[in-house]
Amino acid sequence: MSDIIGFRPAAPGSQPSNDTPSYGSTRSRHPLRPAIAFPHSLTEAAGPVFSPLHFPPNADLSVTGGKAAQGERIIVRGRITDEDGRAVPHTMIEIWQANAAGRYRHPLDTHDAPLDPHFKGDGRVFTDAEGWYQFTSIKPGAYPWRNHANAWRPNHIHYSLFGPGFATRLITQMYFPGDPLLALDPIFHSVPDEAARERLISRFDLAVTRPDHALGYRFDVVLRGRDATPMGI
Amino acid sequence: MRIATAAQTIGPFWHLIDDTGLADLTRFGAMGEVITLIGTITDGNGDPVTDACVEIWQASPPVSDRFPGYGRSGTDASGTFRLTTLKPGPVPGHGNTQQAPHIAINILARGIITRLYTRAYFEGEALNTTDPLLGMIAEPSRRATLLARPEGSTVWRLDIRLQGDSETVFIDI
Numbered sequence: 001m002s003d004i005i006g007f008r009p010a011a012p013g014s015q016p017s018n019d020t021p022s023y024g025s026t027r028s029r030h031p032l033r034p035a036i037a038f039p040h041s042l043t044e045a046a047g048p049v050f051s052p053l054h055f056p057p058n059a060d061l062s063v064t065g066g067k068a069a070q071g072e073r074i075i076v077r078g079r080i081t082d083e084d085g086r087a088v089p090h091t092m093i094e095i096w097q098a099n100a101a102g103r104y105r106h107p108l109d110t111h112d113a114p115l116d117p118h119f120k121g122d123g124r125v126f127t128d129a130e131g132w133y134q135f136t137s138i139k140p141g142a143y144p145w146r147n148h149a150n151a152w153r154p155n156h157i158h159y160s161l162f163g164p165g166f167a168t169r170l171i172t173q174m175y176f177p178g179d180p181l182l183a184l185d186p187i188f189h190s191v192p193d194e195a196a197r198e199r200l201i202s203r204f205d206l207a208v209t210r211p212d213h214a215l216g217y218r219f220d221v222v223l224r225g226r227d228a229t230p231m232g233i
Numbered sequence: 234m235r236i237a238t239a240a241q242t243i244g245p246f247w248h249l250i251d252d253t254g255l256a257d258l259t260r261f262g263a264m265g266e267v268i269t270l271i272g273t274i275t276d277g278n279g280d281p282v283t284d285a286c287v288e289i290w291q292a293s294p295p296v297s298d299r300f301p302g303y304g305r306s307g308t309d310a311s312g313t314f315r316l317t318t319l320k321p322g323p324v325p326g327h328g329n330t331q332q333a334p335h336i337a338i339n340i341l342a343r344g345i346i347t348r349l350y351t352r353a354y355f356e357g358e359a360l361n362t363t364d365p366l367l368g369m370i371a372e373p374s375r376r377a378t379l380l381a382r383p384e385g386s387t388v389w390r391l392d393i394r395l396q397g398d399s400e401t402v403f404i405d406i
């Protein structure tokens with residue numbers, strides 16, 4: 001098959017390097033040899049498709065067992081497009097986050113902050129035909145980590161996205177505007193290009209904000225675009 | 234033109250989205266040669282990576298209602314992942330080439346900011362000798378890091394070393 005169309009390489013500086021010494025956990029986990037270049041084949045250009053029948057959506061993290069979670073209720077809305085601005089329709093997005101106190105419902109999280117019986121912290125949504133998604137949650141708290149002295153992660157929501165190919169797979173984090181911890185965070189700063197970093201920060205959006213209910217944030221994600229020409233010809 | 238959103242680490246708490254059913258790609262009734270792909274992930278110090286998320290994807294056999302082609306497994310206290318799937322067949326390559334049977338693998342973990350991508354091939358497959366990707370790796374010891382080895386008749390093991398001597402060959406995706 002000579003008609004496989006792969007995905008474009010990353011724009012310079014737009015993606016982090018795994019060799020980021022300021023993030024201590026990378027030191028023994030980043031390969032020392034360069035990755036080998038290989039044009040995308042069917043394996044990389046195609047990817048899994050997820051059905052809401054097998055993966056039921058959960059677009060409201062703010063209520064568990066019929067009870068409201070503690071914290072500041074938020075609505076996050078955004079659009080998933082590719083680098084050409086085309087919508088990525090019907091794609092699955094997984095989200096997970098700490099509770100309002102900055103604690104994950106996870107056995108490895110030993111932060112001395114309270115768990116909330118009415119907050120689990122995982123969600124799953126699908127984009128619509130135009131690439132839009134939306135979920136309701138509570139604003140996650142900052143939490144300490146042991147990377148360096150007095151280290152705190154900025155408020156963030158983890159995102160897992162798939163898109164049309166295995167090459168478009170993306171795990172990222174959404175941050176909040178005006179967070180003073182962003183300036184100090186080595187994970188955020190692992191992205192070399194400032195503009196690329198800033199795109200990880202959601203923005204407050206009054207149009208998404210629901211009166212008497214929840215603050216609204218807008219967070220768009222761009223997945224890699226298709227190469228203009230088929231590979232390997 | 235827009236620029237793709239930057240990756241960030243999956244972190245140590247990704248299990249909140251885990252679903253152990255994802256480790257069995259035959260759970261929807263897929264028919265074929267059922268295999269178990271297992272492996273242990275170690276870091277540059279030789280320590281097991283116990284909080285990793287290992288994802289697989291395969292273009293063969295074709296995705297259907299019964300076979301999702303995608304699976305996910307956490308690593309356990311010994312750094313070991315375990316996935317049940319169907320053994321893939323050859324996959325079309327560029328031009329008129331054939332790729333040897335293989336499974337695509339993403340490694341995600343705390344301390345890995347952007348996914349590490351590699352492939353599992355199967356030791357002893359005749360097509361391995363003409364596979365375009367394996368053919369790009371000159372050193373036999375490096376090529377061997379992509380070859381899963383049989384343990385009994387249905388289990389294939391591919392250990393992954395993130396860093397250092399006998400480091401796994403990772404692929405730029």
Ligand SMILES: [Fe+2]
Nearest residue numbers: 153156158244
């Ligand atoms: Fe986190």
